[in-house]
Amino acid sequence: MADVRSYTSDELTALLPLPEREANKYTRGVLFAVVGSAQYPGAACLAGTAGQRTGAGYTRVTTAPEAEDLVRSCSPSLVVRSFEGLAAADLPVARDGHPAACVVGCGFDPNDEKSASLVHLVLKHAAAPVLVDGGALQTLASSKGRRLLRRRFVNGWPTVVTPHAGEAARLAKPFDLPVDDHAELAHAIALAYGVIAAVKGPETFVSDGEQIVRMAEGTPALAKAGTGDVLAGMVGALLAQGLDPLDAAVLGATLHARAGRAAEALMTSIATTAEDVIDAIPAALRSF
Numbered sequence: 027m028a029d030v031r032s033y034t035s036d037e038l039t040a041l042l043p044l045p046e047r048e049a050n051k052y053t054r055g056v057l058f059a060v061v062g063s064a065q066y067p068g069a070a071c072l073a074g075t076a077g078q079r080t081g082a083g084y085t086r087v088t089t090a091p092e093a094e095d096l097v098r099s100c101s102p103s104l105v106v107r108s109f110e111g112l113a114a115a116d117l118p119v120a121r122d123g124h125p126a127a128c129v130v131g132c133g134f135d136p137n138d139e140k141s142a143s144l145v146h147l148v149l150k151h152a153a154a155p156v157l158v159d160g161g162a163l164q165t166l167a168s169s170k171g172r173r174l175l176r177r178r179f180v181n182g183w184p185t186v187v188t189p190h191a192g193e194a195a196r197l198a199k200p201f202d203l204p205v206d207d208h209a210e211l212a213h214a215i216a217l218a219y220g221v222i223a224a225v226k227g228p229e230t231f232v233s234d235g236e237q238i239v240r241m242a243e244g245t246p247a248l249a250k251a252g253t254g255d256v257l258a259g260m261v262g263a264l265l266a267q268g269l270d271p272l273d274a275a276v277l278g279a280t281l282h283a284r285a286g287r288a289a290e291a292l293m294t295s296i297a298t299t300a301e302d303v304i305d306a307i308p309a310a311l312r313s314f
Contacts, residue, residue, distance in 0.1 A: 030209050030231070030238045033276050039314040041277045043081050043267040054083025055125045055266035058118045059259065060109070060148055061132040063141070067093030069133025069160065069255045071100040072300050076259030077129070078103065079307040080281065082266045088112055109144060117147070120154035120268075127155040127265035131162025132255040141165075149174040149185070155265040155274075157186040159258040163193045166219060167200050179220035184271040186222045187215070188258055194225045213238050222271045224261070224279060226254065232275045239276050243283035247290035252300030257282045260307070284310035 045054055057077045062070025070089040074097060077085045086105040087097050097106045118126035130148045134141040138161075145165040148156055156178070158166060165171045166187065178185050189197060194215060195205045203214040209231045215223040216235035224232045230241040261278030265271060288309035289302035 051083035057082035062089035064092040066133035072255040073259035077263040080263035082263040114151035125268035129262035134161030136164035247295040248286040
């Protein structure tokens with residue numbers, strides 16, 4: 027296993043995606059979020075608004091028909107569409123000067139066949155970095171999921187996965203990977219699936235199969251429903267702005283942790299919610 031290291035403050039500061047003077051919403055990056063469900067519509071709101079706050083120039087949320095109105099109401103500047111009729115041609119293509127990325131899975135039911143088909147569509151046709159989170163992670167452990175990940179790896183399309191420990195253990199099962207050491211687990215998942223793996227916890231470990239990076243700035247205040255959706259939107263936004271996938275995952279996890287601490291300072295560790303973490307993203311950005 028590779029040595030575990032941490033990014034320095036200077037390294038993290040250098041990664042902040044400050045917009046160019048001549049930037050427009052497309053050059054700042056398009057974030058395409060396929061998220062939420064009738065059961066968990068809030069996941070779409072959290073991922074989408076977190077992506078906006080973390081700098082994506084144009085954020086489109088594609089969600090369950092039942093969730094559309096709620097997502098529109100949470101942020102008028104989000105572009106919102108329904109899952110119904112989503113086709114390969116709708117998915118983002120990253121190109122020089124116009125970066126893009128996709129987030130899929132926040133708020134998905136892992137046992138729903140329609141959700142699985144959406145994950146497959148994104149993995150197969152998004153010619154851009156893809157972040158897979160939440161209920162979409164289980165789909166990756168199937169033979170079809172692994173095959174699509176191999177195809178993305180061969181095509182040079184990065185895939186980032188953001189499991190918590192339980193989800194990481196389920197990803198480990200098909201390969202009989204050891205699960206006790208989270209640094210080793212992130213490294214093993216990255217190698218087995220051809221992805222960048224961020225295993226979330228009190229300490230978060232990120233690996234691309236070569237490096238392992240430790241992020242230890244978190245707080246128990248983040249142990250609330252919805253904060254994982256916020257992290258997915260944040261990392262997705264950094265991917266959409268053209269950051270290297272390992273860098274995006276480490277910087278996103280650090281900003282998420284600092285936003286959690288800033289929210290905790292105002293709201294206490296008991297009262298902090300995922301919405302508070304989004305509100306504190308500007309404070310996290312100013313911390314560098």
